[in-house]
Amino acid sequence: MQNSDHSVREGFLERLARLFAWISGGLILACAILITLDVFARDIFNDNFFESFEITIYTYAVTVAFSFAFALTTKTHIRIDVIYARFPPLGRALLDIVSVALLSLIAVIFCYYAWSTTFQSLSFPGPTRLGAASASELAVPLVIPQSIWSLGLTWFAAICLIYLVRGLISLARTDLKAVEALIGIAAHEADAEIDEALHATAGKDAPGNPEHPH
Secondary structure: HHHHHHHHHHHHHHHHHHHHHHHHHHEEEEEHHHHHHHHHHHHOOOOOOOOOHHHHHHHHHHHHHHHHHHHHOOOOOOOOOOHHEEEEOHHHHHHHHHHHHHHHHHHHOOOHHHHHHHHHHHHHOEEEEEEEEEOOOOOOOOOOHHHHHHHHHHHHHHHHHHHHHHHHHHHHHHHHHHHHHHHHHHHHHHHHHHHHHEEEEEEEEHOOOOOOOO
C-alpha cells in the first residue's frame, strides 16, 4: 500500500511539472506571435504597439524558472557520466544523491535571491502601491513578473528537495534500483548511444556504401 501511494504522489508531481512545461511552451509561442506582430507594426506604422521586447523578457524568465522542475522529473538536465558509468551500483547511487543535493542547494539559493529581489522591488517607491515599476510605457510593477518568476524557482526547489528526500529514503532501504529510477542515469542509455555511434561509423565505412572512399 505504501508503494502504491508513493507512485501516485510521484506521478502527480511529474504530471504537474509537465503541465507547467506545456504552459511555458504556450507562452513562448505567444511571445513569438507577439514579436511578429510588433515587427509588422514597426514596418507599417513605425511604432511598437505591443511592447513585445519587455513582455518577452518577463515571459522568458518565468517560463525558464517553471521548466527547471520538468527537466529534473524527466532527467534532461545535463550530467557527465564518463566516470559515473564506471562505479558500482552503490557508488552510482551515492553520486546520484550528491548531484541532487547540490542541485537542491543551488535551487534554494536561486529561490532565496529571487524572493529577496521581489521584496526589494516592492519596498521601492513607485507609481502604485506595488513598488518599483518598469521604465517603459507599460510601467509594469516589477513585483508582478518577479513574484511569478520566484514562484517558478520555488517550485523547482521544492521538487529538488522532494526528490532528494525520496532518494535518501530509497538509499536507506538499500533500494538502489529505486534511486536509479528516480534520479539516476540508466547505464544502458550511455551504452545505447555508443552502439548507435559505432553502427553509424561502421555503415559509413562499409565498402558498399556510396560514401566509402575507394
